[in-house]
Amino acid sequence: MVDQTGPGGARHAASRRNFLKAGLLGGAAAAASAGMARAAGDPLITEVQDWNRYLGDGVDAAPYGKPSEFEAHVVRRDVPWLTSDPVSSINFTPLHELDGIITPNGLCFERHHGGTAIINPADHRLMINGLVDTPLVFTMEDLKRFPRENRVYFLECAANGGMEWKGSQLNGCQFTHGMIHCVVYTGVPLRYLLEEAGVKTSGKWLLAEGADASAMTRSIPIEKALDDCLVAFKMNGEALRAEQGYPLRLCVPGWEGNMWVKWLRRLEVGDAPWAQREETSKYTDLLADGKARRHTFVMDVKSVITSPSPQAPVTHGKGPLVISGLAWSGNGTISRVDVTIDGGRNWQPARIDGPSLSKALHRFYLDINWDGSELLLQSRAIDDQGLVQPTKDALRAVRGGNSIYHNNGIQTWHVNTDGVVENVEVS
């Protein structure tokens, strides 16, 4: 296996609160076994444990099950300084703690602009109006009588990584890349609903609107609406979570998360885009020359190593090390992910494991034998359209430092000899 040495000589080891967890644990275990004179071996094995003797809770202890209490740290987190008020804010998916490609419902990051609307499905309506033969109103019950589809899609906020445009800032992939989640949606193809109302030939754009206190609105080209959009009411098999738009949300596969209007209540067909606040003031990409791009819908090919990462340091020392990460593209599937451990001098293809679905997260691994030297880890994804994930410098060179949105640049993690990981940029 790979056994490459890290760059440079000995670097001053940053001391961190999470340093050497492995060492501490090892020490404790040694002390414990030293006290055990009569049994040679791990007391967790040689002694009968409580959970092995006493009964646990019965079946009804938690009618809706929760993760183990030992997983209590696996939660969404916010960055308070980012926004003015928690009611119009964002929190982040703990990517460093997850594996596979599906995000558990309770860990899907949240972004809303007027708080979580609480809507009784019996009170929810979906209206279609504008350039249609017949303006229609559907109840949730009506919607559940259309043919359904199940699709796995990632949803990424266009601002994911936005804080990193000017340089590395946040120490953790939860914060640098956590505005993403991937679940299986159940819903009705949007096409069926639009056809039911009858889109006029002059209809070129669709406005989707939410029922929350921000009445979120986005313009979507009609070709996309008739192609793969879904009107979803389930995620991962259960009803949408309130914070994900219960009882109804729009899925716009591969396109920026803000367009996936939650609490979806209205679809209007028109002949031009509406230039709503979320497509002018926000979600437009300011370039170095003062021009601003609008309608930057597609989320580009991208990847990140989720472990090791600053919140998931290497605690086990030298030897076998699993490097694991996520890759995705709004254009389709991921055909290859390359990983480097020397900051981009040499690369090797990683192993993609699990389903490879269009516009969904892909899980990759690189299993190495760590020699204990410093590492500069990066991953680089290539999608089925042949698009290659660029470096952050390549992005800055063409767009400048103020674009905020659509940062799909390559991420670097520095692993020091103690296994502590830091978000860095490299030459």
Next chain:
Amino acid sequence: MLKFPKSAAVAVLGLTVLATPAWADGDAGAGEKVFKKCSACHAVGDGAKHKVGPELNDVFGRTAGGAEGYKYSSAMVAAGEGGMVWDDTTLTGYLANPKGMIKGTKMAFAGLKKDDEIADVLAYLRSFSQSEAAVTPAAAAAAVETEVAPVEAAAAPVADQAVPAEAMIVEKSQGAFGLGRVATPDEVAAWDIDIRPDGTGLPPGRGTVAEGDPIYAENCAVCHGDFGEGAGRWPVLAGGHDTLLKERPEKTIGSYWPYLSTVFDYVRRAMPFGNARSLSDDDVYALTAYLLYLNDIVTEEDFELSNENFASIRLPNEANFIEDGRPDEPHYAKGLEPCMTDCKPGPVEITARAQIIDVTPDGGGDENAGGGID
């Protein structure tokens, strides 16, 4: 958990609040000044109506979340259902630290830091409350759990929704599935309030800069600042001219937004924050005119904006918006075969580190860092 004081029981005797000795130390006159911090969101006195927050007449003795016709957060409703009633103790706790006491309250107010300010504003509010009689011993005994989960939405009043079905002629969909029904023109008009840059969708109406000034002061300035400069971290609405090329661009209506229609549309659909759809169309015209004035796009205070002259107003940055040009960027070239070995000359150097800035939550620092998400 909140404990209700014994003194609350005094109220059962029907004593008027002004006569309650235990709390007589606040100064209502000074409280009137303190109330300026509240008046952007709350009205009190003759004819007071709900604004961003509920009107505060008779707030003493009111069950938390109990004012009619105001839409509270589910946390506030739950607190009321748990038995919480506004009196000196509960109000003091809430005003000192709103979110600390009622987790999930939507009152976007940091709290009053000085005890005498709280006592004074309560003395002032008390002069608009008839009695404290609403507190019964039973309610007082009920210990309130303030961190209750959101209330079942199903508990919402049924009366609000059922009515139209009777009166309406329901026309079935003629589509392939025959599902859904035809939307009535009134229904479409109620929800279809979007406006396009060419003015499509504008309702008839008018308002001047001078008329917008007091509406803005009352409904918007608490968050967006007297001159649109933004209070604290609330969004900036004016200024920022010639900053788009700078290190930290300030994107405002005047410096960045391409179209005026977006201002009208957004304010009407989503502002004031926490009390959306509460402004009349004329109010929104006046506010839009006032925001033009704050941004130096119009200069006369008697400038009147209406559905007739609306489309003739252009914002300065309109020409700088272009379509998505990403596919033309060099790294978008398809089928590039990326380098796999010896891709960089010497050993790779670290050029920037997150720990230097350290703005990660729990990371030690908490300064406002560069960049943002929206």
